[in-house]
Amino acid sequence: MRLPSVRLLAAGLGxxxxxxxxxxxxxxxxxxxxxxxITNLDARMIPPSFMEGGRPENFLGTDQLGRDYFSRLIYxxxxxxxxxxxxxxxxGLIGITLGVLGGFFGGRVDxxxxxxxxxxxxxxxxxxxxxVVGLVGSSLNVVVLTLGLLLWDRFAVVARSTTMQVRNLDYxxxxxxxxxxxxxxxxREVLPNIIHHLVIVATLEMALAILLEAALSFLxxxxxxxxxxxxxxxxxxxxxxxxxxxxIMVPGISLFVLVLGINFMGDGLRxxxxxQRDV
Amino acid sequence: MSAALLExxxxxxxxxxxxxxxxxxxxxxxxxxxHCLVGESGCGxxxxxxxxxxxxxxxxxxxxEGIRFEGREIAGLSEREMGKLRGDAMAMIxxxxxxxxxxxxxxxxxxxxxYVRHRGGSKAAALDRAxxxxxxxxxxxxxxxxxxxxxxxxxxxxxxxxxxxxxxxDPKLLIADEPTTALDVTVQAQILRLLQELQQELGxxxxxxxxxxxxxxxxxxxxxxxxxxRVVESGPAAELFGRPTHPYTHGLLACVPVPGKIARxxxxxxxxGTVPKIGPGYSGCAFRERCAQAMPACxxxxxxxxxxxxxxxYECHLGADWTARLATGAAA
Numbered sequence: 015m016r017l018p019s020v021r022l023l024a025a026g027l028g029x030x031x032x033x034x035x036x037x038x039x040x041x042x043x044x045x046x047x048x049x050x051x052i053t054n055l056d057a058r059m060i061p062p063s064f065m066e067g068g069r070p071e072n073f074l075g076t077d078q079l080g081r082d083y084f085s086r087l088i089y090x091x092x093x094x095x096x097x098x099x100x101x102x103x104x105x106g107l108i109g110i111t112l113g114v115l116g117g118f119f120g121g122r123v124d125x126x127x128x129x130x131x132x133x134x135x136x137x138x139x140x141x142x143x144x145x146v147v148g149l150v151g152s153s154l155n156v157v158v159l160t161l162g163l164l165l166w167d168r169f170a171v172v173a174r175s176t177t178m179q180v181r182n183l184d185y186x187x188x189x190x191x192x193x194x195x196x197x198x199x200x201x202r203e204v205l206p207n208i209i210h211h212l213v214i215v216a217t218l219e220m221a222l223a224i225l226l227e228a229a230l231s232f233l234x235x236x237x238x239x240x241x242x243x244x245x246x247x248x249x250x251x252x253x254x255x256x257x258x259x260x261x262i263m264v265p266g267i268s269l270f271v272l273v274l275g276i277n278f279m280g281d282g283l284r285x286x287x288x289x290q291r292d293v
Numbered sequence: 294m295s296a297a298l299l300e301x302x303x304x305x306x307x308x309x310x311x312x313x314x315x316x317x318x319x320x321x322x323x324x325x326x327x328h329c330l331v332g333e334s335g336c337g338x339x340x341x342x343x344x345x346x347x348x349x350x351x352x353x354x355x356x357x358e359g360i361r362f363e364g365r366e367i368a369g370l371s372e373r374e375m376g377k378l379r380g381d382a383m384a385m386i387x388x389x390x391x392x393x394x395x396x397x398x399x400x401x402x403x404x405x406x407x408y409v410r411h412r413g414g415s416k417a418a419a420l421d422r423a424x425x426x427x428x429x430x431x432x433x434x435x436x437x438x439x440x441x442x443x444x445x446x447x448x449x450x451x452x453x454x455x456x457x458x459x460x461x462x463d464p465k466l467l468i469a470d471e472p473t474t475a476l477d478v479t480v481q482a483q484i485l486r487l488l489q490e491l492q493q494e495l496g497x498x499x500x501x502x503x504x505x506x507x508x509x510x511x512x513x514x515x516x517x518x519x520x521x522x523r524v525v526e527s528g529p530a531a532e533l534f535g536r537p538t539h540p541y542t543h544g545l546l547a548c549v550p551v552p553g554k555i556a557r558x559x560x561x562x563x564x565x566g567t568v569p570k571i572g573p574g575y576s577g578c579a580f581r582e583r584c585a586q587a588m589p590a591c592x593x594x595x596x597x598x599x600x601x602x603x604x605x606x607y608e609c610h611l612g613a614d615w616t617a618r619l620a621t622g623a624a625a
Binding site: 121183188190191194203207 | 346348351375376377378379380381384385387388389392393394395396397398407410411455458468
């Protein structure tokens with residue numbers, strides 16, 4: 015038997031990481047040992063149980079307000095995944111709709127779509143996100159909406175170029191010749207044949223959205239406290255990182271591992287779907 | 294000829310950049326008959342077939358004095374009405390069987406879809422019909438093929454699937470745009486034989502588009518030779534092959550190498566030059582620059598249509614007996 019390649023291992027590992035974080039986020043209320051919002055000023059900055067001074071009740075120790083760090087981390091996973099998925103759905107809907115329409119109809123429609131994409135690309139992402147969140151006020155919904163409305167460009171570019179390729183293929187001509195309607199051809203002939211490209215874009219955008227949320231939260235403009243976002247945890251931990259480095263390492267490493275996992279998964283999907291299409 | 298299933302009169306197709314792809318052609322396809330549209334690349338064959346189905350790309354302008362299908366005028370039909378005809382009474386198969394099937398769906402679901410779209414009924418009934426037709430076009434184990442995806446089939450099989458799919462709704466007219474060009478010669482012969490059998494069995498009218506004169510000789514009842522957007526010669530196949538009258542047809546037939554007749558090392562026949570670009574306001578015969586018989590009259594004005602025999606028409610200033618005169622002239 016052939017040993018699985020490094021790429022395959024990476025893809026499996028990435029998928030496993032994403033699955034674990036997703037399940038952890040979904041089941042957060044049932045698997046966390048403590049309420050992540052309950053403070054205990056008598057038990058602040060306790061190191062993780064495997065470190066010196068740690069205690070077995072708090073696996074990853076506690077933060078500066080005595081909240082259980084493990085529970086907060088798991089609720090943080092929930093927020094990261096929620097933001098990642100909701101942003102991808104919002105931006106995917108916008109980007110795919112624009113891209114497919116532009117690629118399929120060409121001409122004026124395509125000009126309009128390309129203009130929109132160019133406009134979007136000339137907007138500095140973080141600055142606008144900061145400005146919007148700063149103006150409207152920070153909440154989970156605002157963060158998702160802002161990121162969703164800003165991250166659709168790659169979806170649009172990929173959907174447009176792949177639609178242009180598929181549009182001219184014979185099976186689309188055959189569908190016209192079989193009397194299919196325009197809507198049918200868009201939804202059932204074109205879309206299923208470009209979706210594998212878009213799934214890969216979705217993974218990249220999800221990783222980007224999670225990182226951006228962390229960045230916004232770190233700057234105090236993302237998810238409002240006391241919600242346990244990983245970016246917010248990093249922000250709150252930075253004052254203590256000299257004497258209690260674990261408080262910044264735990265969410266930092268989690269974020270790194272999750273984003274790496276999503277990217278591995280995306281690469282794996284690309285290899286898999288790409289190979290399947292090569293006839 | 295009034296019983297023709299498809300009658301096209303004075304069809305013109307122009308593109309936005311001024312190119313005239315089809316310049317006023319008339320074609321009639323009778324029930325149960327194979328009508329071959331022959332010509333070299335770019336002469337407007339495919340555009341003609343797409344124009345009949347009203348499937349031209351955006352930017353193409355189609356005008357016609359009449360396009361009648363079963364005696365009904367279809368040139369002015371709405372997109373919706375045309376959609377009802379396409380895939381139902383008039384079906385089409387394409388040149389590239391490798392890309393004509395959607396890779397995202399199984400053979401069965403693609404075939405059933407056409408039927409359900411036009412005829413309604415359950416998917417199960419449509420799949421039964423699909424299996425029956427796959428068997429009819431010579432595919433073994435049709436039940437298994439229905440569940441397969443296009444990439445699991447060979448080119449010949451896919452073209453059979455395409456033919457079966459075109460037959461799902463019992464079309465009266467089958468437009469086949471170079472259906473065998475992408476296939477190897479043995480498979481080509483099988484597919485052509487299949488088309489002939491189906492035609493006899495179902496009374497199909499076939500509009501066969503090809504550049505292969507071998508296929509024409511084998512399949513056609515009637516032939517229209519196209520050159521630069523005009524039908525330069527048309528007539529019953531035997532008549533046209535027996536007495537090619539337009540200099541282009543003449544040249545075309547001279548280009549076909551016949552084993553035994555052509556000695557080794559002897560150059561193959563060819564027609565010098567290339568097809569001219571036809572812009573707006575082009576007049577005269579488009580073949581004149583490549584024609585050995587060209588004369589001053591060819592340079593301007595319309596080319597007269599002439600009769601060379603019963604239902605055998607051609608467009609040229611030369612009389613129908615020019616080949617005979619040429620032969621005697623050369624002898625004298």
